[in-house]
Amino acid sequence: MLLNINRNLFQNFPYHLVTISPWPILVSFSLLSLTLGAVLSMHGYGDFTFLLGLALTALGMLLWFRDIILEATYLGCHTTQVQKGLTLGVILFIVSEVFAFFSVFWAFFHSSLSPSIEIGGVWPPQGIEALSAFGIPLLNTFLLLSSGSTITYGHHALIKGDRKKAIIGGLLTIVLAIIFTALQYVEYFNASFTITDSVFGTTFYASTGLHGIHVIIGTIFIAVGFFRIINYHLTNSHHIGYEASILYWHFVDVVWLFLFIAVYYWGGN
Known part of the structure; x- marks a missing residue:
């Protein structure tokens, strides 16, 4: 976190170099699980896969939103x-x-x-x-x-x-x-x-x-x-x-x- 703040203070350009984040890959697999679960549910099974995908997607979105809000509000990344x-x-x-x-x-x-x-x-x-x-x-x-x-x-x-x-x-x-x-x-x-x-x-x-x-x-x-x-x-x-x-x-x-x-x-x- 400290390194990220220092980098934003001393960088010579207005762009935001996004740090490595686990949320995109998590949301990708969560959406895959959600889609497969939805299709399986339409055929009478797969409810657990659907609910798991839904929960993981919601969690991934929440954590991803948290990081973006942190970058925009407190770190000044959104120039x-x-x-x-x-x-x-x-x-x-x-x-x-x-x-x-x-x-x-x-x-x-x-x-x-x-x-x-x-x-x-x-x-x-x-x-x-x-x-x-x-x-x-x-x-x-x-x-x-x-x-x-x-x-x-x-x-x-x-x-x-x-x-x-x-x-x-x-x-x-x-x-x-x-x-x-x-x-x-x-x-x-x-x-x-x-x-x-x-x-x-x-x-x-x-x-x-x-x-x-x-x-x-x-x-x-x-x-x-x-x-x-x-x-x-x-x-x-x-x-x-x-x-x-x-x-x-x-x-x-x-x-x-x-x-x-x-x-x-x-x-x-």
Whole structure:
């Protein structure tokens, strides 16, 4: 630790030379275990592997976040040049997520615009009772768009140095995100079809489920920034992690609008 501090004090460049960390390789193997466990669980076994992967992934993320917060807040590693690199990395990450959702929407429109004879030549397929877009999906749309407004409110408050309003904005966003996730669980629980019910069920749960995972990740992302605001880690000019979570959350908002219009409203009628 002392060597790391000394190196940052006397280096002649603004870049951050990352020290050796065990967390990337741990999280990699944890995600592998999580993925394999999830696939095995879908076939009736592998629950232990799934739970182990989930626990190890959460632990790896927690320890990794701890080290990054230490570097940014106490060691002064996140210089202006480093922040520019982190911002570019977040933008490229979001671009990769755009293409991930693009592939899911491609599968949905490929199946819905020209329904095959195997599903009766109609969409939704015969025997499938689609969910109404004007129930929980409409309410979730209101909640998610509201959360986009509250996080923007909190962000502008942080920039102006109003810590109280920044905390309120972050807290409201987290609450709205949790309610959104809970309502989506209720929707899934009461749905009359599953992911195995033809291509309709597959594309529905693949698209909304992928988005739901992103909502959970975004909630954790914002929660980390929220607790850092509470602990006086962030300032009006140095909050790159919080800005990254806000960019990610707005991306999640936009994707949901496309999902609501395409999958719930158009695809369910």
